[in-house]
Amino acid sequence: MSLSSEDIADGEGVPFDDRGLAYGDGLFETVLVRDGVATLWEAHMARLVRGGERLGIPVPSRSALDALPARAGAGLWVLKLTLTRGSGGRGYRLPDMPAPRLRWRVTPFTPSPERWWQGIRVRHCRLALGIQPRLAGLKHLNRLENVMARAEWQDPEIAEGLLCDSEGRLVEATSMNLFWQRAGRLETPGLARCGVAGTLRDALCRRLGIEEVDAGPETLESAEAVWLGNAVQGLWPVRRLDDDQGQKLADWRIGRLHRALQAEAHALLGYPCHDDDAGERDEEDEA
Known part of the structure; x- marks a missing residue:
């Protein structure tokens, strides 16, 4: 898959009532990807799961997450994953049925x-x-x-x-x-x-x-x-x-x-x- 030097994202905006936007109610991972292969991927996924368990936020399936690094294509990229609890709940109260929202973006990267x-x-x-x-x-x-x-x-x-x-x-x-x-x-x-x-x-x-x-x-x-x-x-x-x-x-x-x-x-x-x-x-x- 050939990509331009522009950022590539999931293309869907974040609603105003998203709890990650309103309260920081969520998690993120920042992953180095080389030629479509994520480095330390298992460690990143393990930390995301630990965070989801501690905060009570369901984590997307591994198959859905595992497909993302390959979207970066050739070269050196950074994949950022953002997982929020989604929308719902009144004030700080959690929604009865959370609907987590995953957003991701891959960006060309040059180290120092x-x-x-x-x-x-x-x-x-x-x-x-x-x-x-x-x-x-x-x-x-x-x-x-x-x-x-x-x-x-x-x-x-x-x-x-x-x-x-x-x-x-x-x-x-x-x-x-x-x-x-x-x-x-x-x-x-x-x-x-x-x-x-x-x-x-x-x-x-x-x-x-x-x-x-x-x-x-x-x-x-x-x-x-x-x-x-x-x-x-x-x-x-x-x-x-x-x-x-x-x-x-x-x-x-x-x-x-x-x-x-x-x-x-x-x-x-x-x-x-x-x-x-x-x-x-x-x-x-x-x-």
């Missing part, structure tokens, strides 16, 4: 290889995430906290912002999961209270035994390496960390240590692990 190889600058955010264990780990539609956190900076040199919960524990970045190495151990924030359990994060935790920990933001300043990653962008090594005022707290030289975890992540997504220039930089960094 310069962030893979050169690393990124990140900052802490002032906004703190609310603690709600019943929603923890889900990719639900109510993302207003992330929107407000992302509004804290406009500097294009800053790629991402890091979020803590209201009790001061590291959780995630605004749209990526967080990893670091400390005393030779790979760690990532625990997500039992809030945050999104990314599919790439979960795959790396299972594959490498990455430990889920409770840690404050000061932990990163003594880390040997820090990364951000998700199942669309891949893994970005962090080269500089700022506070919420833009003052530098720590920096790192991107070297073999960063490349090792990146290689594991990119093998799962079909991205390259390094280029010739990156290899030369690594040799210089380790000298």
